[in-house]
Amino acid sequence: MKKIFDAQQIRNWDAYTIAQEPITSIDLMERASEAFTDRLLSLFSDTDFTIFCGKGNNGGDGLAIARILASMNKKVEVYVIEYSAQASADFLINYDRLAKITTVHTISSLKDFPVIGQNSVVVDAILGSGVNRPVEGILKDVIQKINQSKLPIISVDIASGLYVSQPIAGDNTIICPDYTLTFEAPKLAFLMPQNLQYVGEWECVPIGLSSKYAQNTITSYFWTDMVSLKKRAKFSHKGTFGHALLAVGSYGSIGAAVLSAKACLRSGVGLLTTYIPSCGYQIMQASVPEAMCQTDPAEKELSICPNLEKYTVIGVGCGLGKSNKTKAFLKAILQQAKSPIVLDADALNIIAEESNLLELIPPKSILTPHPKELQRLIGAWENDFDKLEKVKVFSQKYDCIVLIKGMYTAIVLPNQEVYFNSTGNAGMATGGSGDVLTGIITALIAQGYSSEEAAIIGVFKHGEAGDMAAQERGQMAMLPSDIIEKLRW
Numbered sequence: 001m002k003k004i005f006d007a008q009q010i011r012n013w014d015a016y017t018i019a020q021e022p023i024t025s026i027d028l029m030e031r032a033s034e035a036f037t038d039r040l041l042s043l044f045s046d047t048d049f050t051i052f053c054g055k056g057n058n059g060g061d062g063l064a065i066a067r068i069l070a071s072m073n074k075k076v077e078v079y080v081i082e083y084s085a086q087a088s089a090d091f092l093i094n095y096d097r098l099a100k101i102t103t104v105h106t107i108s109s110l111k112d113f114p115v116i117g118q119n120s121v122v123v124d125a126i127l128g129s130g131v132n133r134p135v136e137g138i139l140k141d142v143i144q145k146i147n148q149s150k151l152p153i154i155s156v157d158i159a160s161g162l163y164v165s166q167p168i169a170g171d172n173t174i175i176c177p178d179y180t181l182t183f184e185a186p187k188l189a190f191l192m193p194q195n196l197q198y199v200g201e202w203e204c205v206p207i208g209l210s211s212k213y214a215q216n217t218i219t220s221y222f223w224t225d226m227v228s229l230k231k232r233a234k235f236s237h238k239g240t241f242g243h244a245l246l247a248v249g250s251y252g253s254i255g256a257a258v259l260s261a262k263a264c265l266r267s268g269v270g271l272l273t274t275y276i277p278s279c280g281y282q283i284m285q286a287s288v289p290e291a292m293c294q295t296d297p298a299e300k301e302l303s304i305c306p307n308l309e310k311y312t313v314i315g316v317g318c319g320l321g322k323s324n325k326t327k328a329f330l331k332a333i334l335q336q337a338k339s340p341i342v343l344d345a346d347a348l349n350i351i352a353e354e355s356n357l358l359e360l361i362p363p364k365s366i367l368t369p370h371p372k373e374l375q376r377l378i379g380a381w382e383n384d385f386d387k388l389e390k391v392k393v394f395s396q397k398y399d400c401i402v403l404i405k406g407m408y409t410a411i412v413l414p415n416q417e418v419y420f421n422s423t424g425n426a427g428m429a430t431g432g433s434g435d436v437l438t439g440i441i442t443a444l445i446a447q448g449y450s451s452e453e454a455a456i457i458g459v460f461k462h463g464e465a466g467d468m469a470a471q472e473r474g475q476m477a478m479l480p481s482d483i484i485e486k487l488r489w
């Protein structure tokens with residue numbers, strides 16, 4: 001698990017490392033630039049480099065990177081954009097160091113903009129985490145020119161012009177990089193779908209910032225890049241791992257019920273009962289023999305709430321449909337449940353339509369909407385940051401855990417913490433993947449994980465299995481069933 005910090009916290013992290021390691025600020029810049037260059041060269045070994053620098057520390061990095069590349073006999077051209085009379089101290093030191101070994105060009109107006117060789121990659125070191133307003137004048141012109149260059153663009157730390165943890169206001173001009181190599185930790189901006197073009201592929205380059213600072217600094221944003229699991233006790237028995245009920249399926253969607261059931265069983269549940277419409281009985285018994293199966297008296301839909309007493313946890317919604325009878329069933333299940341419920345798909349759509357049901361959601365329930373379902377629940381949003389804020393309000397108000405599913409699924413907790421998931425791929429964007437997730441999370445709660453843990457771990461393992469399936473079959477060929485088959489615990 002990594003913490004995600006805002007721009008001010010990043011500045012403090014830098015300062016804390018300098019004071020505590022101790023290391024001078026210029027040496028820290030050198031370390032960052034060396035780490036960046038290492039990774040840059042592993043991506044682009046046979047190219048020339050054209051580096052555009054601002055006059056703050058991001059520009060200072062650019063100058064140091066240029067010097068390191070030049071010392072390796074790489075062909076490098078460096079341009080400093082003269083948008084301000086001010087320059088940071090470490091920029092000036094690196095300027096002097098570089099000017100001793102090569103020419104440093106300046107760009108004061110667009111006529112200074114170079115013709116860039118076609119074998120070059122562009123390194124964007126204009127503005128970093130210090131950006132605090134939209135770019136104008138020569139900065140804007142240069143950024144536009146770079147974006148038009150059609151050459152690969154690699155941003156140092158963050159694309160110039162992009163805010164670390166704020167939405168973009170108006171029509172800002174921002175570098176559109178192919179890659180962002182960011183220092184130490186992910187930035188919130190990278191995880192917002194609306195910023196895709198301003199991030200490209202991204203990865204963290206470790207530069208040895210203080211781990212103590214990271215431990216002691218409070219944030220509400222986290223990046224889940226690993227999870228830890230409870231050990232399965234040696235003398236355990238099936239009763240140890242809970243009895244889950246999956247109330248799922250309707251005529252034409254028994255497949256959703258089967259997928260959620262299989263995923264639940266592949267995720268360590270002690271006992272599973274599926275509660276499905278009668279039409280699904282034979283399908284379920286034949287395809288998931290490990291699950292017990294109870295049927296609703298209605299042929300094609302769920303209509304009556306079964307006795308819930310013996311169940312540790314309930315998952316409801318996959319393939320449910322929204323008939324009036326099913327709405328009544330859902331209301332009854334919400335009223336009778338004594339513990340958190342995992343709510344997915346049509347269970348969420350019904351709740352969105354019948355807002356009086358919101359108050360009935362048991363505390364610490366987990367809601368797993370995809371974007372459309374989320375919009376039905378919370379209404380439209382202005383941008384991804386606004387969406388996050390709206391979900392936080394919802395989560396706190398109804399004391400429930402809400403997932404914003406998709407790439408980097410966000411798990412929003414009632415205490416206002418948000419966990420962004422690092423696993424998963426676009427091969428999972430196919431009907432049934434969400435049913436698999438519901439089964440996984442339900443199984444984890446059955447085994448005694450808290451709702452918060454179950455959501456974070458379940459989403460991570462779902463994505464991890466999806467990544468393995470994609471590796472084996474390719475994103476286009478993989479099926480939700482493959483995700484289930486690839487689950488490893």
Ligand SMILES: NC(=O)C1=CN([C@@H]2O[C@H](COP(=O)(O)OP(=O)(O)OC[C@H]3O[C@@H](n4cnc5c(N)ncnc54)[C@H](OP(=O)(O)O)[C@@H]3O)[C@@H](O)[C@H]2O)[C@@H](O)CC1
Pocket residue numbers: 010011013014028029032054055056057058059060061083084088126127128129130131132133134135136139156157158183209
């Ligand atoms: N994190 C770390 O630990 C490490 C970080 N390092 C590096 O430092 C970078 C952050 O450096 P930084 O703070 O000097 O900010 P940076 O982005 O270069 O901006 C400079 C100045 O520009 C200004 N300005 C802002 N917006 C503007 C605009 N639109 N148009 C015009 N001007 C604008 C604003 O000054 P102002 O004009 O407001 O006084 C601002 O202060 C970071 O991204 C990373 O690359 C590494 O070296 C080592 C370890």
Ligand SMILES: Nc1ncnc2c1ncn2[C@@H]1O[C@H](COP(=O)(O)OP(=O)(O)O)[C@@H](O)[C@H]1O
Pocket residue numbers: 345369370405406407408409423424425426427428429430431432433434435436437462
């Ligand atoms: N581009 C993507 N990258 C990573 N994960 C994705 C992507 N698209 C979808 N997923 C994941 O796949 C699942 C899809 O869920 P959902 O849309 O509810 O599917 P369904 O309702 O058909 O079962 C979610 O867990 C989501 O996070």
Ligand SMILES: [K+]
Pocket residue numbers: 058124125126127128155156157158159160
């Ligand atoms: K940059």
